[in-house]
Amino acid sequence: MGYLIAMDAPTAASTLSTPCPSCGLAMAVHRLERKPTGVTTIDVCVACRALWFDGFESLQLTPGATLALLTSIHDAEREPMRTMPSRLPCPRCSTTLVLTRDLQRSTRFSYFRCERGHGRFTPFMQFLLEKNFVRPLPPAEIERLRRAVGTVRCSGCGAGIDLAADTACRYCRAPIAVLDPDALSRTVESLTAAEARRNRIDPEALAEGILAAERLNRTLAADARPASAADAIVAAIDFGATALDVLFSSRRQR
DSSP states (O other): OOOOOEEOOOOGGGGGSOBOTTTOSBOEEEEEEBSSSSEEEEEEETTTTEEEEETTHHHHBOHHHHHHHHHHHHHHTTSOOOOOOSOOBOTTTOOBOEEEEEEETTEEEEEEEOTTSSEEEEEHHHHHHHTTSSEEOOHHHHHHHHHHTSEEEOTTTOOEEETTTOSBOTTTOOBOEEOOHHHHHHHHHHHHHHHHHHTSOOHHHHHHHHHHHHHHHHHHHHHSOOOOHHHHHHHHHHHHHHHHHHHHHHHHHO
């Protein structure tokens, strides 16, 4: 999945990167596309299995950017994992992040939020829940797991979960979830199709935009002083070049 724009390599300037609320080390910076246009930077701590989103960055991710983070999360499984501490400071203001529960469609997920609005710290598993890559286990499946296993480790924060007493992590409140291959496949296909539509030229919209620009040019020309024939030719060439730039720029992105 080639939607990751860039990932900054560790350098001497990495001390200026966002410190991880969990371990305090500099987080890796991922530059990803955002909606409706532009680029945003998402901070990722592989060892702590979590992401930092400034403001509403999680909601602004393009389908391709979401797929890129899924790839990064998958690749992180090869790395050792750190357990999160009991207190998580905001990397912007140092106030303690507050555990917050949210709902995406019918799936509950949680994250650690700065009460001053600076952003949120989201464990990998919670991000996967939010984006419908995994599904919570129903009570019947949890009961079967309890009889077979007894205790599991939370993939979100590393804490142990006693299945005899809990149906969620006591620390980060992550529900016991499973990677559903069918749900994962459907979500990936949906995001891939959405990314393709986002980069596809809409001929009707392009034509409407060209006509609107032409009408505006005519209105402005009528209000301005008469221009020379040479000026009119240059203006026409500039207008045509602009339309072609839009067309071929969009094609290059596909």
